[in-house]
Amino acid sequence: MTEWIDVGALNDVPVRGARIIKTREGCVAVFRTADDQVYAIDNSCPHQGGPLSEGIVHGAAVTCPLHNWVISLKDGAAQGNDKGSVRTYPAQVEAGRILLDAALARSSKAA
Numbered sequence: 001m002t003e004w005i006d007v008g009a010l011n012d013v014p015v016r017g018a019r020i021i022k023t024r025e026g027c028v029a030v031f032r033t034a035d036d037q038v039y040a041i042d043n044s045c046p047h048q049g050g051p052l053s054e055g056i057v058h059g060a061a062v063t064c065p066l067h068n069w070v071i072s073l074k075d076g077a078a079q080g081n082d083k084g085s086v087r088t089y090p091a092q093v094e095a096g097r098i099l100l101d102a103a104l105a106r107s108s109k110a111a
């Protein structure tokens with residue numbers, strides 16, 4: 001069973017934008033879609049490591065700001081003819097707060 005941890009308010013993340021959350025797995029980009037869904041994926045583009053959190057969200061996908069690869073926020077896979085994927089992490093919104101899987105969100109410094 002997933003244990004959730006609160007990592008901030010939904011309103012702290014711009015609509016169709018992202019915010020970086022530091023976790024024990026490194027920096028995870030939390031994206032907010034136009035209809036207030038949230039998705040957490042690695043911030044590093046599978047092409048050449050571009051910062052996906054600086055890309056534009058459209059639907060449930062983000063366009064990398066460097067060379068315009070489109071990455072699915074749902075499964076982390078590059079779309080179209082591009083190959084590769086990034087890791088995705090469980091995320092949800094409850095009462096206006098963003099929740100991540102506690103196992104991921106706990107800081108490694110606390111260990």
Ligand code: FES
Nearest residue numbers: 045047048050064
């Ligand atoms: S680094 Fe993302 S498309 Fe090239």
